[in-house]
Amino acid sequence: MKSIIKARRVYGQNLYLRDITVDDAKFVFDLRTDPEKSRHLSATSGRLEDQVNWIINYTFKQDQAYFIVCDKEDNKLGCIRMYNPIGESYCWGSWLMIKGLGPVVAIESALLIYAYGKNLGFREARIDVRQENEYVWKFHEKFSSAELVRQDAIDRYYVVSENKIDRLLARYSGLFSKPLLIETL
DSSP, X not given: OOOXXXXXXXXXXXXXXXXXXXXXXXXXXXXXXXXXXXXXXXXOOSOHHHHHHHHHHHTTOSSOEEEEEEETTOOEEEEEEEEEEETTEEEEXXXXXXXXXXXXXXXXXXXXXXXXXXHTTOOEEEEEEXXXXXHHHHHHHXXXXXXXXXXXXXXXXXXXXXXXXXXXXXXXXXXXXXXXXXXXX
């Protein structure tokens, strides 16, 4: 079984992912409690203290990597998380971005997660998206050719196979270095 290893930073062409810290709690809290964004998220207590505690607990966990998406000027643009490794696959989500960003930020941050997953030896990615979050599940279907494997009243469950990830990374290879530039913890 593969494992998710945290990285200090994963570098792309225009963005980098960096491991979340307690100093990011207010930023993530604001994203998670934004009325428009929170419609498609699991419930939050609405207390900043709980977000701080979640990040503190995260630092001790070995089964996930939670990143802040930053531009080259160190501006925080969003967050993204890898979690729940099963065999040679992982799930990714908790993908929230500030308002007003262009599509290249979504594309590059998704590519960096796929590239980092490949770097860790994973062959497949899983994605869970709320049924009501049509914009995001259509993005996954179009961008990565994610395959809908099941759905229920609340969520849509997708798999992105290794060959689809490889094609995606080859198509957009200019958005990250080969080998992937990773700064370890």
